[in-house]
Amino acid sequence: MLSLAFLVCVLCSVLVWIKYGRDKSNIPLPPAFPGKLPLVGHTFTLFRYLTDLHELIKYAAEDCAKKGGVTHFYSGSELYYVILDPQDALTAANACLTKHFTYKLGNDWMGGGLIITSGDIWKRHRKLLNPAFTLPVIYGFLDVFNSQSKKLVRSMEPHVGKGLFDHFPYMKNNAFETLCAGTFGINAIDDKEFTQKYMESVNEMLNIETNKAVKFWLHNDFLYKLTGLKKKEEEVIKSLHAMANTVLQKKKAAMKNEALNNTCEFESTGIKYKAFLDLLLELSKNGLLTDREIREELDNIIVAGYETTSYELTFALGLLGAHPEVQEKLYKELIEVVGSDKDVEKDDVNKLVYTNAVLMECLRMFPSVPLFIRYVDKDVRLKNYIMRAGSNCLLFPLTSHHDQSWGAHADQFRPERWLDGDLRNNKEFAAFGLGKRACIGRTYAMVSMKVTLAHLLLRYRVKADISKIKQKYEIIMRPLSGHEISIERRT
Numbered sequence: 001m002l003s004l005a006f007l008v009c010v011l012c013s014v015l016v017w018i019k020y021g022r023d024k025s026n027i028p029l030p031p032a033f034p035g036k037l038p039l040v041g042h043t044f045t046l047f048r049y050l051t052d053l054h055e056l057i058k059y060a061a062e063d064c065a066k067k068g069g070v071t072h073f074y075s076g077s078e079l080y081y082v083i084l085d086p087q088d089a090l091t092a093a094n095a096c097l098t099k100h101f102t103y104k105l106g107n108d109w110m111g112g113g114l115i116i117t118s119g120d121i122w123k124r125h126r127k128l129l130n131p132a133f134t135l136p137v138i139y140g141f142l143d144v145f146n147s148q149s150k151k152l153v154r155s156m157e158p159h160v161g162k163g164l165f166d167h168f169p170y171m172k173n174n175a176f177e178t179l180c181a182g183t184f185g186i187n188a189i190d191d192k193e194f195t196q197k198y199m200e201s202v203n204e205m206l207n208i209e210t211n212k213a214v215k216f217w218l219h220n221d222f223l224y225k226l227t228g229l230k231k232k233e234e235e236v237i238k239s240l241h242a243m244a245n246t247v248l249q250k251k252k253a254a255m256k257n258e259a260l261n262n263t264c265e266f267e268s269t270g271i272k273y274k275a276f277l278d279l280l281l282e283l284s285k286n287g288l289l290t291d292r293e294i295r296e297e298l299d300n301i302i303v304a305g306y307e308t309t310s311y312e313l314t315f316a317l318g319l320l321g322a323h324p325e326v327q328e329k330l331y332k333e334l335i336e337v338v339g340s341d342k343d344v345e346k347d348d349v350n351k352l353v354y355t356n357a358v359l360m361e362c363l364r365m366f367p368s369v370p371l372f373i374r375y376v377d378k379d380v381r382l383k384n385y386i387m388r389a390g391s392n393c394l395l396f397p398l399t400s401h402h403d404q405s406w407g408a409h410a411d412q413f414r415p416e417r418w419l420d421g422d423l424r425n426n427k428e429f430a431a432f433g434l435g436k437r438a439c440i441g442r443t444y445a446m447v448s449m450k451v452t453l454a455h456l457l458l459r460y461r462v463k464a465d466i467s468k469i470k471q472k473y474e475i476i477m478r479p480l481s482g483h484e485i486s487i488e489r490r491t
Helices: 002-022 043-047 053-066 086-095 101-110 119-133 135-139 142-155 168-183 192-214 221-227 229-255 276-285 291-322 324-337 353-365 442-459
Strands: 070-075 078-083 264-266 271-273 372-375 392-395 460-464 470-474 476-481 485-489
Touching: 043 070, 053 070, 053 078, 053 470, 078 086, 086 372, 086 392, 101 192, 101 229, 101 291, 101 372, 119 135, 119 276, 119 291, 135 442, 142 168, 142 442, 168 192, 168 276, 168 291, 168 442, 192 229, 192 291, 192 470, 221 229, 229 276, 229 291, 276 291, 291 324, 291 353, 291 442, 291 460, 291 476, 291 485, 324 353, 324 442, 324 460, 353 442, 442 460
Parallel strands: 078 392
Antiparallel strands: 070 078, 264 271, 372 392, 460 485, 470 476
16 A cells, blocks of 8 residues: 555655646746645645645634735646635626536436536527426425425424434435435335435445545456445446336336326325426427436436535524524514415515525525536636636635625624625525526525425424534534534424
8 A cells, every 4th residue: 555655655756746847837836735845735635634634724814814815736637726706706607517527426426417517418408408407396296395395394293392403314314305306206216215225325326425525546447346335336336227227217108198297196186286307208209308318317316406405404504593593584584474384485585585685695594516627728817816717616615605795794694684685695605506507496495495494494493503504514514412402392
């Protein structure tokens, strides 16, 4: 192992030397990240943080803030810009649409899906899928959102008056079932073994992909196979693809029946709606998407959807439990708009102004994707620097959301900031991505979370202390501890 480590270091040194030796650019660089060494740059400094990426993100962002909002570092031969300044981050996001090469490490799993692809494929798929995420389509899911939210409320009932408990598993299971209802069609979630296996496989893949992305030696196929991770990855991917293909074939068979061609039905309530998969399959009729492309987009939608919303609702309940005055103001709005014993209807959604502000503030405080990495394919002018073509840039919503441009006391939870000014349409808000590549499912997520939060807060009063919350970064920011809540029945 020592010999291997030595060879890796020598290789990195050679690559850096080649990079520096050939780099004739006269474009000045911003301040450097701490720990730069001759030849190897910041490789060893970055290596120290491989076991705690959350700490690396915090450290890099704090250092960047002290140095004016833009810094740089070298990883091997690659130049990276760290951008904390919100305006510069937006400029970079709009100018650099190509994802970093590490996203391609997930090609075997999610292929040409919107999350990891770039270029013409991304543009074509984004244009084709936009109609499936319009507000009228999402309003068609309101009955499903309401039904699933009431199911979540019932599942948490045993914890009433019993003290602190971890509510994250409840949020996660419910978010997955809800998304499957809107994506696959409701029958897909009736099989509990299927849903559990799918979630476990997704969690395992995210862990594998995170390890592969940050441990540069695993980018080498030979070394990756030696670790045994390659075989494990292939097994998990095979399982995920098999489950998605099974659902796809069942749905195609069902659509041959004219009675099922337009709607799905929730058997327990009789709710009818149109699933995303039905909309995607309509594109395949004209040859616009292949079965493989549909499966890849389904994998992307599921992963990006249920993981992020479940984490945000977990943080939201913790923040509300720690700020009872905000919770009571939210409850008052829910009573006035929705009522104490009624489903959230289409006309209610836009009236829940304070509820929207609470969710936006939760997303600002705890963005589920705290880091974006883009490839800089041309020189990009920032406010005080020019990013060199051929480099890479890192954008940090986790910390840029706490910049003073967000108003006084940006480090505090204050939903009113979304009501007092023009922050509601702030283009620098990066919780759903930033710029032209912002998340296609933003509206779906916000409506779904509004409905879920409404049912939970109308039924329960939440208490929490999140002053010692701990998180872990695995592509998405996960709660580890300190996020637990207790609940009491309101009526």
